[in-house]
Amino acid sequence: MDTDPTPGDPGTVDALASHLTTWAERLxxxxxxxxxxxxxxxxxxxxxxxxxxxxxxxxxxLADAARIASSRHSAxxxxxxxWLTSMTTSQNTADAALQDAEEAQADLEEAxxxxxxxxxxxxxxxxxxxxxxxxxxxxxxxxxxxMLDARRAEQDAEDTLIRxxxxxxxxxERLDDARKRARQAAHEYDAAEKTFASALDDALQGAMPxxxxxxxxAFATAVSKLSxxxxxxxxxxxxxxxxxxxxxxxxxxLIAQDPEIVQRFWEHPPPPDRVATWWKRLxxxxxxxxxxxxxxILGNLAGLPYVVRNTCNLTIYERAKKRPDLTPEQxxxxxxxxxxxxxxxxxxxxxxxxxxxxxxxxxYGDLDTAHTVTxxxxxxxxxxxDATRNWSQAxxxxxxxxxxxxxxxxxxxxxxxxxxxxxxxxxxxxxLAQDGAWRFATELDGTHAARAGNLPxxxxxxxxxxxxxxxxxxxxxxxxxxxxxxxxSAGIDTDTVTSLADLHVKKTDVLPSIYTxxxxxxxxxxxxxxxxxxxxxxxxxxxxxxxxxxxxAVIRGAQSFSSEGTTxxxxxxxxxxRGHSALGENHDGFxxxxxxxxxxxxxxxxxxxxxxxxxxxxxxxxxxxVGGLRPTR
Numbered sequence: 012m013d014t015d016p017t018p019g020d021p022g023t024v025d026a027l028a029s030h031l032t033t034w035a036e037r038l039x040x041x042x043x044x045x046x047x048x049x050x051x052x053x054x055x056x057x058x059x060x061x062x063x064x065x066x067x068x069x070x071x072x073l074a075d076a077a078r079i080a081s082s083r084h085s086a087x088x089x090x091x092x093x094w095l096t097s098m099t100t101s102q103n104t105a106d107a108a109l110q111d112a113e114e115a116q117a118d119l120e121e122a123x124x125x126x127x128x129x130x131x132x133x134x135x136x137x138x139x140x141x142x143x144x145x146x147x148x149x150x151x152x153x154x155x156x157x158m159l160d161a162r163r164a165e166q167d168a169e170d171t172l173i174r175x176x177x178x179x180x181x182x183x184e185r186l187d188d189a190r191k192r193a194r195q196a197a198h199e200y201d202a203a204e205k206t207f208a209s210a211l212d213d214a215l216q217g218a219m220p221x222x223x224x225x226x227x228x229a230f231a232t233a234v235s236k237l238s239x240x241x242x243x244x245x246x247x248x249x250x251x252x253x254x255x256x257x258x259x260x261x262x263x264x265l266i267a268q269d270p271e272i273v274q275r276f277w278e279h280p281p282p283p284d285r286v287a288t289w290w291k292r293l294x295x296x297x298x299x300x301x302x303x304x305x306x307x308i309l310g311n312l313a314g315l316p317y318v319v320r321n322t323c324n325l326t327i328y329e330r331a332k333k334r335p336d337l338t339p340e341q342x343x344x345x346x347x348x349x350x351x352x353x354x355x356x357x358x359x360x361x362x363x364x365x366x367x368x369x370x371x372x373x374x375y376g377d378l379d380t381a382h383t384v385t386x387x388x389x390x391x392x393x394x395x396x397d398a399t400r401n402w403s404q405a406x407x408x409x410x411x412x413x414x415x416x417x418x419x420x421x422x423x424x425x426x427x428x429x430x431x432x433x434x435x436x437x438x439x440x441x442x443l444a445q446d447g448a449w450r451f452a453t454e455l456d457g458t459h460a461a462r463a464g465n466l467p468x469x470x471x472x473x474x475x476x477x478x479x480x481x482x483x484x485x486x487x488x489x490x491x492x493x494x495x496x497x498x499x500s501a502g503i504d505t506d507t508v509t510s511l512a513d514l515h516v517k518k519t520d521v522l523p524s525i526y527t528x529x530x531x532x533x534x535x536x537x538x539x540x541x542x543x544x545x546x547x548x549x550x551x552x553x554x555x556x557x558x559x560x561x562x563x564a565v566i567r568g569a570q571s572f573s574s575e576g577t578t579x580x581x582x583x584x585x586x587x588x589r590g591h592s593a594l595g596e597n598h599d600g601f602x603x604x605x606x607x608x609x610x611x612x613x614x615x616x617x618x619x620x621x622x623x624x625x626x627x628x629x630x631x632x633x634x635x636x637v638g639g640l641r642p643t644r
Contacts, residue, residue: 390475
């Protein structure tokens with residue numbers, strides 16, 4: 012529609028206001044109709060499945076967009092009405108100022124002419140009075156009366172001249188004021204015009220965008236294909252079916268028209284084995300097309316090669332840096348990632364700023380070829396917003412130590428920040444561990460799927476509440492991992508894991524490859540186990556340090572190693588872990604139950620016995636653990 016009013020044309024502006032009001036009412040009606048269809052029409056049709064969900068999402072998006080556009084059009088109509096009023100007011104002010112200026116100018120000219128004439132008359136009278144004054148001074152008595160009359164006439168002329176000059180000043184002041192009011196009216200007119208133009212532009216930004224016909228057709232085709240998926244299929248299976256049925260173009264259009272599909276893939280990841288099979292069957296040009304069309308989905312798709320995921324996630328990472336709607340938490344993650352990704356061997360294994368909390372995973376080493384791949388899961392207070400730098404550093408420390416302890420093989424470590432970690436209040440609740448476990452299990456199975464035919468040794472290392480989450484995950488995996496190492500465990504949820512034998516972990520000889528350590532100065536971990544009602548895998552620390560709580564339940568079956576510090580045969584000194592944190596730090600203030608280890612004395616700090624031994628258990632060398640292993644049977 013034509014929305015460019017002719018400046019100063021009230022008729023055009025008034026018509027525009029009416030036009031915008033009409034469109035606002037139409038758009039509001041469209042929004043209401045879309046809501047009614049979603050809330051009543053589709054429910055009555057009992058349409059279910061992925062296609063129905065996508066269609067409903069699109070209708071809701073359209074309804075929201077129409078409602079916003081209606082509001083913006085109403086704002087545009089109000090702006091037009093305001094401008095029309097301002098236009099009239101400014102014009103009236105300018106007209107009045109012009110009339111006053113014309114009158115003042117005429118008065119000024121008249122007063123100036125009068126002053127000119129009076130000045131001549133006054134000068135003549137003044138000269139005559141002076142002459143008579145001299146005559147009188149010479150003794151001519153007859154000139155006295157004439158002189159007095161001349162002086163009075165000259166004084167009257169001077170008074171009249173002064174009044175005429177005042178008239179000039181008054182006329183000039185009125186003229187200056189009229190000119191000032193005219194300039195002000197012009198300024199207000201220009202300002203109001205600019206305000207109107209800006210308001211109208213803002214209003215029309217909310218207009219419903221016109222979707223090109225090919226995109227509408229592609230979306231309709233995509234929904235039609237999704238309709239063929241059985242409504243009874245699980246969300247995970249339905250999403251897998253959508254990958255196999257849709258072309259890259261259709262998937263891209265689907266994301267554009269229904270962005271919620273991206274989070275649906277995150278929350279209900281398709282089976283990794285099927286993802287890997289689908290990918291292998293694609294032609295190279297098809298793979299490229301899918302990466303271009305849907306990087307936000309492929310980057311987080313377990314079962315794909317890690318080089319593909321990194322490429323896709325870096326694409327979305329670069330886009331995210333340009334987003335205008337970022338929250339402070341999201342900006343904090345992006346800032347941390349800038350530093351973390353600067354490390355040469357780093358890759359972005361997963362990336363989702365729009366999850367319940369921002370979630371990422373950083374990999375080190377070539378994850379598609381490494382002989383060992385270790386997934387490292389953090390504990391309490393380790394959301395990506397606050398822990399991207401620290402947990403990535405902890406993962407890097409483990410990666411470097413693995414390379415030192417086992418230089419004959421290549422290694423990869425993934426610092427996984429892919430779940431909503433608890434704080435001091437929610438750490439006793441098992442819900443966050445249960446929620447995170449499903450995605451973590453999918454990622455572990457994804458390594459097997461992506462590396463099928465060239466399978467690495469897969470290890471899990473977890474710290475604190477991460478051991479609770481990881482243990483839950485290891486009851487959900489399809490494939491067993493080669494080892495599970497727990498550092499400062501906050502306890503195992505026995506409602507999910509009744510025995511460590513329930514975990515899908517391979518055995519070394521006759522014992523399960525489940526390893527655990529708890530530092531004697533880490534008082535927070537056993538306290539958390541006790542208060543949370545979880546079973547402690549380290550029997551030697553299963554009592555409250557203050558002795559005020561009943562001892563935590565014990566879950567046996569792991570192999571324990573020391574983190575107390577020791578001296579190696581070559582004389583190198585390994586440091587003691589002296590608190591609960593994975594990385595030590597200089598902490599001022601109250602240190603509840605040694606929750607903060609001193610700098611250099613965390614579980615995963617370099618040159619600690621805990622890191623040294625963890626590098627051996629995660630790379631398949633438990634027999635080389637310093638001080639040996641002690642079964643907790």
